[in-house]
Amino acid sequence: MHLSPLIDELIQALRCLPGVGPKSAQRMALHLLERTPDAAQRLADVLGRALAEVGHCSACRTLTEEPLCRICRSEQRDASLICIVETPADMLALEQSGIYAGQYFVLLGHLSPLEGLGPESLGLDQLQARLDQEPIEEVILATNPTLEGETTAQYLAEWLSHRDIQVTRLAHGLPVGGELEYLDGGTLSRALAGRSGFSIHQEK
Structure with a gap:
């Protein structure tokens, strides 16, 4: 089956996740696009926000969108x-x-x-x-x-x-x-x- 370039690009992008091979990435991509488009949109929105807002705690350096993480506070x-x-x-x-x-x-x-x-x-x-x-x-x-x-x-x-x-x-x-x-x-x-x-x- 020949997939469109954009779907193939999505599959390749999903392969960056740990433990995700070609078959798993293909299943994920087709499931998100066909079965759960609302969930896919939410995933895209949250991922975009996380990339824009999440940084490192100024004390312990863990990931957080706050200056100090909850543990350090x-x-x-x-x-x-x-x-x-x-x-x-x-x-x-x-x-x-x-x-x-x-x-x-x-x-x-x-x-x-x-x-x-x-x-x-x-x-x-x-x-x-x-x-x-x-x-x-x-x-x-x-x-x-x-x-x-x-x-x-x-x-x-x-x-x-x-x-x-x-x-x-x-x-x-x-x-x-x-x-x-x-x-x-x-x-x-x-x-x-x-x-x-x-x-x-x-x-x-």
């Missing part, structure tokens, strides 16, 4: 505790576990020389300002248990080592090579509850 959160994650999706996963009640800082990535991502891409100047201004007593390194995530955690632990702040890492039990956003709440809860001190590898 909340007076119910533990101001002495800050959890460092790689992405807003990781932050959401930890929130959904229901066990963590501190603050966050989102790196928006990880160290990856092959991708040209160095320390300057992680927003450490902004994090340093928060550590200087806020009563932070513990930093939880919750980067993903991947090679890049472990490298990032090691770098951050060394970067924080001169401060009088406890640095901890999520407990073992997280699958090596896994990502926080795909883990169930029980696994994340146990990892948070069993976090331990982070040891820095000293070169001889």
